Amino acid sequence: MSAAADTDPEVLVVGAGPVGLCTAIELARRGVRVRIVDRRVEPRPGTRACTVWQRTLEVFDLMGLPVGAYLDSGVDYTHRTHHFAGLPPLVRPADQPGTRYPRPLLIGQSQTEEMLTRHLAGLGVQVERGLTAVALEQGPARVTVRLTGADGTRHTVRAGWVVGAQGPHSTVRDAIGGSWEKRSCPGTQLLQIDARWTGSLPGDPAHCHLFLSEAGSLGTAPLPDGRHRFYAGVADPDPTRTGDPDVAEVLDAVRRVSGASDLRFHDGRFNWRVRLYNAVAGRYRAGRCLLAGDSAHTVMPVTAQGMNTGVQDAFNLGWKLAAVVRGRASARLLDSYEAERRPIALALAERNERTYWGGVGPVPPFELLRSRLTGAGEAGTGHTGLPLAYPDSPLSAGTAPAAGGPGPGARVPDVEAEGGADRLFRLLGRGDWTVLAFPEDPSDPAAAEVAAKEAAAGAGRAGVPVHVVTGGRGPDGTLTDRSGALRASLGAEAGALFLVRPDGYVSFRGAVRDGSALDRHVTAVLS
Structure with missing residues (x-):
């Protein structure tokens, strides 16, 4: 208790x-x-x-959790290899730039x-x-x-x-x-197991793999204990069947999708059957x-x-x-x-x-899917959680940056800083609203004074701490950004005001002299 x-x-x-x-x-x-x-x-x-994606690891960091030890307990998700029936494998790295946690974690x-x-x-x-x-x-x-x-x-x-x-x-x-309306996928099921394996399953076993064939789909992932997760989406011949599948049923599905007829499972556990739906x-x-x-x-x-x-x-x-x-x-x-x-x-x-x-209905155009992945670039990063933003939120206001940096509703990147925090997430991770004020000239004390004054009124009344970001050491509340990395990452080279939410998203962004607009926004969201 x-x-x-x-x-x-x-x-x-x-x-x-x-x-x-x-x-x-x-x-x-x-x-x-x-x-x-x-x-x-x-x-x-x-x-x-x-699978713990990159943004979730950032969230754990912002919450003050022991992320280093957590990472040591898992397995790095380094690559994903796509196998489309009849086509060469496509290997894509899982690393993403702009985060202290570039790879997902398998744990x-x-x-x-x-x-x-x-x-x-x-x-x-x-x-x-x-x-x-x-x-x-x-x-x-x-x-x-x-x-x-x-x-x-x-x-x-x-x-x-x-x-x-x-x-x-x-x-x-x-x-x-x-309300809770389910949208099911009739005629298909997901069969899953964690097991050690032998056989001719193609590709590097340290990678995550996705197979697509006429029989359905198959995903694999290495786990910290040396087993691999296998999950196969295949046709469901008997929707009335209840209970988890035995090893033989999962193995048969995995063989059919992958084409690895000599595959064998050993020391399997956590066999699981799921009839799929969204709600x-x-x-x-x-x-x-x-x-x-x-x-x-x-x-x-x-x-x-x-x-x-x-x-x-x-x-x-x-x-x-x-x-x-x-x-x-x-x-x-x-x-x-x-x-x-x-x-x-x-x-x-x-x-x-x-x-x-899941092996039911028209077979997907595998060649087209593969070509889209080949040119996906940054457009294929949605699963990481890093691009997620709330631009239309009632908590988002201000102006989008002309070039670079996060706008209203966007995630703030973690950047090295000096004075008050060794990096931005250490400052934001204290769990409160934060104002970042970037003077027009980071080396000019007078410009820093203007930025502090513009930021102070509304933030002060609401009890929100203000941090002026300068190019050198200053009084309490100043963040030192000698390299300019923080200014560049936030697209604040010409000066800017940011109100950052406790969860690390921009609530307000404006020019450095937009203090009155910041004041109105702080009053609106915190009153």
Whole structure:
């Protein structure tokens, strides 16, 4: 039980998977009294969501998690090799520029949850296990939640707010009356196993592979324990069949798609059958109840986006809910959560439906698909999470840069800095709004004074720290950028004002003398 188990929390998080844990961490590190419960008596075993994309690693860094040790526990995702039937393999590096974490990580979900659980415990919050949310009722100031223990005991919690992160079967979603329409992929299924293997499967075994043939699709990925994840999307001859597949059934599917008839599996585990569907909740919030992760959107696990998208839900929601609970913003701030995150889920579901091939229906044009990948360049980086932006958010305002640098709603890159932080993420990772003021001339003290004055009024009233970025050392609050890397990365060579959100996205961008516009925006989003 947590230290707050005998009290009514300010926020109750229902579900202790990666999404619930990240939500609880974001709340707890901002001083919110939080409880987190999960129906399972023990954490769920298995590798499950094993791909952690670049932006998720950045998010973990911004949350203050021990990313270095986490990376050491996994396997680098270095390359992806595409095998289209009848065509030469296409090898593409997974590295992406502009981030401290250029490669994705392959690691079991249970290890991710262990890391998050340890960090949450360090913040004074323990996961309360064996407690199932069976009903809830909203009042004007509280949500009453009824829990049933694994031993049959009954508990009542009165929380200021409730976040449902239970997964696809969500008591919280049902209670708020949110729609949940599934769009299934009839006639196909996903068969999965973690296993060691021998045989003539083509390509470097250290790479991730994607095979497309008339029989369906197959993905493979190396895992930290020496096994490989195999997941095959193939025709489903018997939709009434229940239960997980045996090794022979998965092996047969993998052989048919890959053409490796001599392939053998050894020491297999976590055999899994999934009948695929996408679903997005009609709303993410009703009153004092909110949804995150698979409770808000369940997408086919064929693009390794479900957990990553859920973590970004939690990162988006956590600081907003904390600001409301702590009285630093009105509940209107929470309206931006659904406005920003639901379109992301809808687009992901649409892309999955459009691109998934499971051996049913017209065979995709493999040569055309391969040619598109050959010339994809930066356009093929959406899965990394790095290009994600919120330009149409109610929290985004100001002017887009004429050339280079992030505009309103865009992600801020991590850049080396001096004075107050060794890099920008260390400054942003403190978890508050931040103003960055770039003088027109970084070496002129008078220009720095003008930038500080323009930034100070609205930010000061709202308690937002201001950091003037100069070319040399200055007073407290100054960031030193002798190399000009920070100025160049943000496209601020002519001077600029930035209001950066607690999750590392630009809320406002303007010229260095746009202090009055910044003042109005700060007042609008934080009042």
